[in-house]
Amino acid sequence: MERSSRAATAPGLRLGRSRPRYGEAIVKVVLLVAALVSIATTIGIVASLVSPTIEFFAEVGIVEFVTGTSWGPGFRPPTYGVLPLVTSTVVITLIAVLVAVPLGLLAAIYLSEYASRRVRKVIKPTLEVLAGIPTVVLGFFALTVVTPFLREWTPFDVSFKNGLSAGIVVGIMIIPLVASLAEDAMAAVPNGLREGAFALGSSRMTTSLRVVFPAALSGIIAGVILAVSRAFGETMIVVIAAGSNPALTVNPLQEMVTFASYIAQAASGDIPVGSTVYKAVFAVGSLLFVTTFALNYISARIVRRFREVYE
Amino acid sequence: MTVLTTPKTAVRLAAKGRPLREHLFRLALVASLVIALGFLALVLYSMISKGMGRFDARLWENMPSIRRPEAAGAQSAITGTMWLIGLTAVMALPTGILAAIYLEEYADRTRWYNRVIELNIQNLAAIPSIIYGILALGIIARVLGLGFGVLTGAIALSLLVLPIVIISAREAIRAVPPSIREGSLALGATQWQTIYRQVLPAAIPGIATGSILALSRAIGEAAPLIVLGAATFVPFNPESLFDRFSALPVQIYFWITQSREEFHLLAAAAIVILLALLLLMNSAAILLRNRYQKRY
Numbered sequence: 001m002e003r004s005s006r007a008a009t010a011p012g013l014r015l016g017r018s019r020p021r022y023g024e025a026i027v028k029v030v031l032l033v034a035a036l037v038s039i040a041t042t043i044g045i046v047a048s049l050v051s052p053t054i055e056f057f058a059e060v061g062i063v064e065f066v067t068g069t070s071w072g073p074g075f076r077p078p079t080y081g082v083l084p085l086v087t088s089t090v091v092i093t094l095i096a097v098l099v100a101v102p103l104g105l106l107a108a109i110y111l112s113e114y115a116s117r118r119v120r121k122v123i124k125p126t127l128e129v130l131a132g133i134p135t136v137v138l139g140f141f142a143l144t145v146v147t148p149f150l151r152e153w154t155p156f157d158v159s160f161k162n163g164l165s166a167g168i169v170v171g172i173m174i175i176p177l178v179a180s181l182a183e184d185a186m187a188a189v190p191n192g193l194r195e196g197a198f199a200l201g202s203s204r205m206t207t208s209l210r211v212v213f214p215a216a217l218s219g220i221i222a223g224v225i226l227a228v229s230r231a232f233g234e235t236m237i238v239v240i241a242a243g244s245n246p247a248l249t250v251n252p253l254q255e256m257v258t259f260a261s262y263i264a265q266a267a268s269g270d271i272p273v274g275s276t277v278y279k280a281v282f283a284v285g286s287l288l289f290v291t292t293f294a295l296n297y298i299s300a301r302i303v304r305r306f307r308e309v310y311e
Numbered sequence: 312m313t314v315l316t317t318p319k320t321a322v323r324l325a326a327k328g329r330p331l332r333e334h335l336f337r338l339a340l341v342a343s344l345v346i347a348l349g350f351l352a353l354v355l356y357s358m359i360s361k362g363m364g365r366f367d368a369r370l371w372e373n374m375p376s377i378r379r380p381e382a383a384g385a386q387s388a389i390t391g392t393m394w395l396i397g398l399t400a401v402m403a404l405p406t407g408i409l410a411a412i413y414l415e416e417y418a419d420r421t422r423w424y425n426r427v428i429e430l431n432i433q434n435l436a437a438i439p440s441i442i443y444g445i446l447a448l449g450i451i452a453r454v455l456g457l458g459f460g461v462l463t464g465a466i467a468l469s470l471l472v473l474p475i476v477i478i479s480a481r482e483a484i485r486a487v488p489p490s491i492r493e494g495s496l497a498l499g500a501t502q503w504q505t506i507y508r509q510v511l512p513a514a515i516p517g518i519a520t521g522s523i524l525a526l527s528r529a530i531g532e533a534a535p536l537i538v539l540g541a542a543t544f545v546p547f548n549p550e551s552l553f554d555r556f557s558a559l560p561v562q563i564y565f566w567i568t569q570s571r572e573e574f575h576l577l578a579a580a581a582i583v584i585l586l587a588l589l590l591l592m593n594s595a596a597i598l599l600r601n602r603y604q605k606r607y
Contacts (some may be wrong), residue, residue, distance in 0.1 A: 027503045028417055034409035035418075037593030038432050038477070041470050059460025106343035114340060123344065125597045130351040132524070132589055136560045137582050140567050141354050144361070144575065172350045179347070205336045226437055233439020235534040236560075240567055260441045260534070266312060267448065267538040285445045289438065296437040300430065 049289060059276050065283070071246040071257070073266070073277045080280060082287070084246040088256035092167040092238060095252060096231040099171025101224055104178025108220075111179065113208045124180070131176035132159040139240030142169035148240065156253050161243030163256035167243065170234045174227040181226065185219025186212050218306035222299040229295035233288055235260040259288040271310035358586065362579030369499035370580055373545040375562060380573035385581045388562035390460065392530060395558055398465030399472065399529050404522050406469075407476025411518075415478070415484040417507055423489040443471045444538025452539065459540055460553035467535045472525040479521020483514040515601030523596040527589050533560035559585050
């Protein structure tokens with residue numbers, strides 16, 4: 001094969017590259033190195049987490065960590081049961097999802113199926129502004145606006161710092177994410193499907209809910225999972241509005257400490273390097289990293305496996 | 312001659328099939344959007360109304376003070392944020408744009424390592440920001456020995472926004488049609504000449520928009536810096552790359568955690584500065600996108 005293709009070219013008149021282009025090769029290497037920075041980041045994250053985590057489990061024991069019901073590295077004797085952090089993280093994420101998913105999806109249906117192009121051109125950047133508000137600002141909002149509102153206007157006994165307020169505001173934070181990812185998914189559904197539904201006499205609502213929404217479902221679910229992962233790792237809102245006393249509870253009216261908010265609290269205080277508390281920060285970090293990694297992976301898999309490909 | 316119009320009866324029939332349900336649904340859609348935007352308005356309003364009373368020159372001329380909130384300012388935090396943004400822009404933007412060029416123009420997607428790079432970037436974009444703080448604390452500050460100065464903070468923020476820069480730059484590069492590349496290559500340009508002289512100029516508005524949005528994300532980020540210990544009281548401006556530093560969001564967090572109400576007013580005033588800065592950058596990005604976006 002090789003020989004015959006070469007023979008097809010007249011001798012002395014080689015096609016293809018006449019001289020090696022070193023400049024081009026160097027450029028390609030530089031670009032590749034830039035792309036490899038992201039790989040180095042992941043390796044760095046894993047490397048920074050692994051060895052303190054292993055040392056932590058050598059000192060504390062994985063059984064106490066997983067089954068212990070009290071998290072108090074500052075107590076005497078210190079306790080390292082992670083369950084209070086798990087329940088708090090799950091409850092706050094759940095509240096955020098309950099706020100963000102209905103609002104985000106309905107907003108997405110409006111933007112994709114109802115809004116005129118002009119309306120969309122104004123509203124989408126505005127939602128981006130909401131997405132761009134720093135979380136420290138949203139945390140302050142939770143503490144000074146949402147919590148007083150809850151204490152004043154609900155019959156419950158809401159404590160000054162509580163998981164409910166933090167969860168609601170984390171939900172507000174991820175509304176734009178849910179809305180924009182769901183809108184992207186629905187906008188990708190080809191118009192032929194809509195026209196077919198209209199031709200069969202469907203109303204706009206039926207078309208949106210029975211045709212477009214199911215067709216975009218995989219993208220929507222993937223987007224929601226990404227939003228969940230975002231809520232799961234949110235730090236500033238929770239650390240500001242939800243307090244610092246971890247307790248094994250699912251009652252969001254009390255103080256709550258999540259994985260991320262514990263890391264921020266512990267690391268901002270003065271903790272001696274190499275102590276068990278220091279390593280506990282990394283162990284909790286590992287848990288947070290592994291969980292969000294799994295969520296992101298599931299989201300990516302759903303997109304790839306269930307995506308309806310049109311044309 | 313007959314004019315074709317929709318018969319009145321058909322219109323009535325169609326309206327009959329569109330009962331209250333339809334209107335309620337539409338109302339619910341609009342309402343949810345109004346609620347989402349209402350929250351935005353409420354956040355902006357509450358911060359401005361609270362912070363405006365303390366929004367004066369003391370804020371940028373004075374240093375933070377723990378004992379005298381009436382004389383306290385945020386100058387060290389503002390300077391710190393400027394340092395961080397400058398350094399982040401210098402590190403994250405070139406790296407991100409070069410990586411995007413590699414992935415769009417050179418990478419062979421059938422190779423496993425290119426797919427790994429791509430998946431990895433998607434995953435990094437969704438990792439909680441506080442994990443980058445742990446990376447900075449565990450590896451950059453201690454193992455690499457860069458310490459807890461403004462450089463380490465900027466590296467953490469650069470790595471944090473790198474996936475955003477890459478993803479948006481890739482989209483901008485992908486939007487340049489292949490015919491432009493083919494034309495350039497057919498005229499004898501090498502691949503890099505084609506990219507540098509044809510593709511990049513066409514993609515610049517999109518890349519700039521994405522870069523501004525990525526930097527505005529870095530400006531507001533507090534969590535990784537707090538893990539690095541930037542929350543402690545810093546009453547001086549950083550003078551070199553290894554000086555300890557503060558930053559606006561970190562200073563705001565520090566004031567929020569104080570119990571005296573004066574510090575909360577101070578936090579709100581600093582938030583007004585931060586929001587004004589972000590709004591400015593956001594509008595610049597949107598303007599760029601709307602004005603220079605080319606449709607092929």
